[in-house]
Amino acid sequence: MGDGGAVISARGLVKRFDDFTAVDGIDVEIAAGESFGFLGPNGAGKSSTMRMIGCVSPPSGGDLRIFGLDPVRDGVRIRSRLGVCPQDDSLDHELTAMQNITTYARYFGVSRAHARKRCAELLDWVQLGERARSRVGDLSGGMRRRLAVARSLVNDPDCVLLDEPTTGLDPQARHLLWERLFQLKRRGVTLVLTTHYMDEAEQLCDRIVIMDGGRIVAEGSPHNLIKEHVTRDVVELRYAGTPDDAVLATLPGRVEKLGDRALLYADDGDAALAAAHRAGLELTSVFVRRSTLEDVFLRLTGRTLVD
């Protein structure tokens, strides 16, 4: 495979659109069997990176290897081992669920007889067996996402690229899809996904990079990133009016002001909460929670992921 077993290896990877740089020299190494995420807000450069990895958009600079191969020269060989689930499902809404997958299977040279069996198995696996004959236009958003995932597996790929797999889905549909992705992970399939949902990154990924403005601002396991960049707990303080900065400065821990609320970062949230009550702030609501990747992003960029 080359690159010491790396499925994906990028060095100084760049993507430019005319004079705009969408991906600005990133280094990424993804090992076989890993579940890896690109986390970042809209416009961070996640999809541009995925499209280069998926061999649909050539890099403007740097070095990229997938399975040790060059995506520009060896795109066909790479794609035969990759599953790609793009952000816009690119499903044909006039065709049935089954037809969407069988058509795709033929691109990969799966024989007609075998394609039918394989596609039926995949539809069952994503719980769409009973909707095989339904037109895609009649399926819900969650069903379409599951169909797109099933379709990306027709060639039995070693690595699956999922661009925002659950954006726009309701919680039940997201959890069903997550469960299926866990199954793939357990089978040893390498998963590479983009997301702007921190809980998705925390749930699914062994390791993530946080992207902002085309660059990587942090890398590590979700657990370690939180440990490294923020405290264990956060107290969310909502207040009436404008709080006195001098009072906020007396609170134990780092304070981050965000519009109508302040975040108080402290390892012992309950003690910090008690101190906030004692400080005499005019609070309308308070609660203590564990720090998340959202807090890491805020710490590193000064912005929230959903800005």
Ligand SMILES: Nc1ncnc2c1ncn2[C@@H]1O[C@H](COP(=O)(O)OP(=O)(O)OP(=O)(O)O)[C@@H](O)[C@H]1O
């Ligand atoms: N084909 C293109 N031509 C010009 N600019 C582009 C093109 N594709 C992407 N961009 C720009 O590159 C930047 C990064 O876009 P990209 O889609 O990679 O971000 P993203 O992190 O995936 O965000 P999103 O979650 O919105 O998809 C954006 O500012 C976008 O407008």
